Amino acid sequence: MTDSALIAKFAVRQGDDALVLGHRLSEWTSRSPFLEEDLALTNVALDFVGRARMFYQYAATLTGGDANEDTFAYTRDAREFSNLLICELPRGDFAFTICRQYLYDAFALPFMQALMKSSDQQLAAIAAKAEKETKYHVRRDTDWMLRLGDGTEESQGRMQKALDDLWGYTGELFDVDDVDRALIAEGIVPDVSLLRDQWLETVSDTIARANLELPQADWKAAGGRDGIHTESLGFLLAELQSVQRAYPGLKW
Amino acid sequence: MNDNVVALPDEHKFQARIDAEEKIEPKDWMPEGYRKNLIRQMSQHAHSEVVGEQPEGNWITRAPSLERKAILLAKVQDEAGHGLYLYSAAETLGATRDEMIEALHEGKAKYASIFNYPSLTWADIGAIGWLVDSAAIVNQVSLQNTSYGPYARAMIRICKEESFHQRQGYHIMMTLMDGSDEQKAMAQDAINRWWWPAMMMFGPHDGESAHSAQSMKWKIKRRSNDDLRQQWVDQAVQQAHAIGLEVPDDDLTWNEERGHYDFGPIDWDEFNRVIAGDGPCNRQRLAHHKKAHDDGAWVREAMSAYDAKRRAKSSAA
Ligand SMILES: [Fe+2]
Ligand SMILES: [Fe+2]
Ligand SMILES: [Fe+2]
Numbered sequence: 338m339t340d341s342a343l344i345a346k347f348a349v350r351q352g353d354d355a356l357v358l359g360h361r362l363s364e365w366t367s368r369s370p371f372l373e374e375d376l377a378l379t380n381v382a383l384d385f386v387g388r389a390r391m392f393y394q395y396a397a398t399l400t401g402g403d404a405n406e407d408t409f410a411y412t413r414d415a416r417e418f419s420n421l422l423i424c425e426l427p428r429g430d431f432a433f434t435i436c437r438q439y440l441y442d443a444f445a446l447p448f449m450q451a452l453m454k455s456s457d458q459q460l461a462a463i464a465a466k467a468e469k470e471t472k473y474h475v476r477r478d479t480d481w482m483l484r485l486g487d488g489t490e491e492s493q494g495r496m497q498k499a500l501d502d503l504w505g506y507t508g509e510l511f512d513v514d515d516v517d518r519a520l521i522a523e524g525i526v527p528d529v530s531l532l533r534d535q536w537l538e539t540v541s542d543t544i545a546r547a548n549l550e551l552p553q554a555d556w557k558a559a560g561g562r563d564g565i566h567t568e569s570l571g572f573l574l575a576e577l578q579s580v581q582r583a584y585p586g587l588k589w
Numbered sequence: 590m591n592d593n594v595v596a597l598p599d600e601h602k603f604q605a606r607i608d609a610e611e612k613i614e615p616k617d618w619m620p621e622g623y624r625k626n627l628i629r630q631m632s633q634h635a636h637s638e639v640v641g642e643q644p645e646g647n648w649i650t651r652a653p654s655l656e657r658k659a660i661l662l663a664k665v666q667d668e669a670g671h672g673l674y675l676y677s678a679a680e681t682l683g684a685t686r687d688e689m690i691e692a693l694h695e696g697k698a699k700y701a702s703i704f705n706y707p708s709l710t711w712a713d714i715g716a717i718g719w720l721v722d723s724a725a726i727v728n729q730v731s732l733q734n735t736s737y738g739p740y741a742r743a744m745i746r747i748c749k750e751e752s753f754h755q756r757q758g759y760h761i762m763m764t765l766m767d768g769s770d771e772q773k774a775m776a777q778d779a780i781n782r783w784w785w786p787a788m789m790m791f792g793p794h795d796g797e798s799a800h801s802a803q804s805m806k807w808k809i810k811r812r813s814n815d816d817l818r819q820q821w822v823d824q825a826v827q828q829a830h831a832i833g834l835e836v837p838d839d840d841l842t843w844n845e846e847r848g849h850y851d852f853g854p855i856d857w858d859e860f861n862r863v864i865a866g867d868g869p870c871n872r873q874r875l876a877h878h879k880k881a882h883d884d885g886a887w888v889r890e891a892m893s894a895y896d897a898k899r900r901a902k903s904s905a906a
């Protein structure tokens with residue numbers, strides 16, 4: 338693969354992560370525990386949709402032809418989607434949504450900070466914007482981790498269960514494959530496997546402060562980057578793509 | 590509360606302030622009826638913003654392009670924000686948000702009846718933004734001059750955001766009318782279904798409106814229902830025709846003499862049915878709001894428990 342094909346592939350992966358996670362967040366709109374939180378979750382969903390658009394748009398310029406942000410989002414099937422599994426898991430209860438978001442954002446922060454140093458100007462610029470948002474997201478998520486972990490017995494129980502259910506999906510955040518290795522070698526993308534220790538330290542600290550226990554799971558689910566997803570992604574895409582699929586090729 | 594009753598200015602003084610276009614502020618004396626009327630209207634307005642998230646939220650996950658999805662998310666986020674401004678403004682009158690939400694769940698407080706209609710196709714998102722938000726704007730612009738200060742200021746803030754809502758809705762309709770036959774049919778079907786409910790948003794005719802006369806006297810309301818409705822019809826008809834949409838009203842004609850459109854009779858039976866709770870989606874809308882509220886109870890409890898623990902810690906330290 339040429340460099341630009343590799344970069345496009347990387348950008349689509351990032352776009353997929355952001356779109357699918359943004360979709361799950363947007364499912365909360367009008368369903369949040371209270372109005373301020375409804376506004377906040379909708380706002381964070383918008384951040385992720387915005388991030389997906391930036392990555393897809395860049396991938397489209399690299400790919401050329403008829404590709405645009407919507408062809409990536411609306412015309413590929415689940416097997417072609419390359420998001421991490423943690424992003425697609427159904428939204429669950431509020432504890433699950435918060436834990437997922439925290440575990441992901443705590444990874445996204447050092448990741449975007451490293452990507453800001455990319456030799457690729459465009460990726461660095463997208464990362465800079467994402468990093469700003471992520472700082473706010475992590476602060477928000479951390480507040481919620483503490484409040485719900487150290488709230489009532491019920492909230493603590495829900496949070497612990499969510500953490501335990503999610504833990505096996507965090508390993509995939511740090512996987513590196515051939516696409517990554519080629520780009521890492523050229524200083525275009527960071528080596529995510531090197532971010533794991535820092536992430537674990539941050540996350541362990543928050544979990545302890547939240548009166549929760551660090552899961553000791555030895556299971557790991559992976560496959561998202563290769564299009565091997567959970568069964569839920571097909572339904573997510575059926576919904577997301579329904580209008581475009583029913584009326585292909587039109588402008589909206 | 591009652592110990593300084595003697596010192597209270599009387600209703601004449603209050604009315605004189607209203608007549609002089611002075612704004613009434615939360616700490617000012619006001620007649621109990623004025624307070625009640627305002628709480629009713631403002632909480633109803635707040636509930637409308639919040640319940641209105643549902644028909645539009647229904648299409649966020651299915652928006653047909655990423656740009657439309659982002660715009661819709663931003664719009665619905667705005668509406669939630671409007672709900673917040675309005676609840677806060679109503680709270681300055683001594684009503685708590687919990688009480689207002691309880692009244693909503695018990696069916697004592699209303700919200701705009703338009704949100705009891707289903708959003709069935711993507712074109713409905715266009716029709717809602719264009720017709721419903723524009724009707725809201727016409728009403729809210731007039732309320733920027735309402736006599737209660739916090740309400741007036743909330744309206745000014747809200748109106749700044751509303752014009753974007755209307756434009757994005759109209760732009761959806763424009764794009765559809767520029768598209769395939771199926772898209773045009775979808776747009777026409779949407780206006781067919783939303784036109785009359787939007788007309789009804791302005792409420793009963795002036796003579797038949799339960800709260801109108803007193804609200805006008807107190808300058809809570811600044812313009813009559815019929816007056817606002819006419820303004821909206823005049824602008825909406827032209828916008829419809831400009832993009833090739835037909836208005837579903839056989840009696841619609843331009844009245845040269847009046848300088849306004851004449852329009853056909855409104856189906857007040859339908860209006861009353863929907864207001865009374867028997868519209869197509871009333872039950873779902875309330876159940877949806879209640880479920881979110883109930884599902885979130887443990888979260889709100891955890892928050893107060895956490896805060897209480899923190900307070901205990903800091904006072905022990
Ligand atoms: Fe944001
Ligand atoms: Fe609004
Ligand atoms: Fe609006």
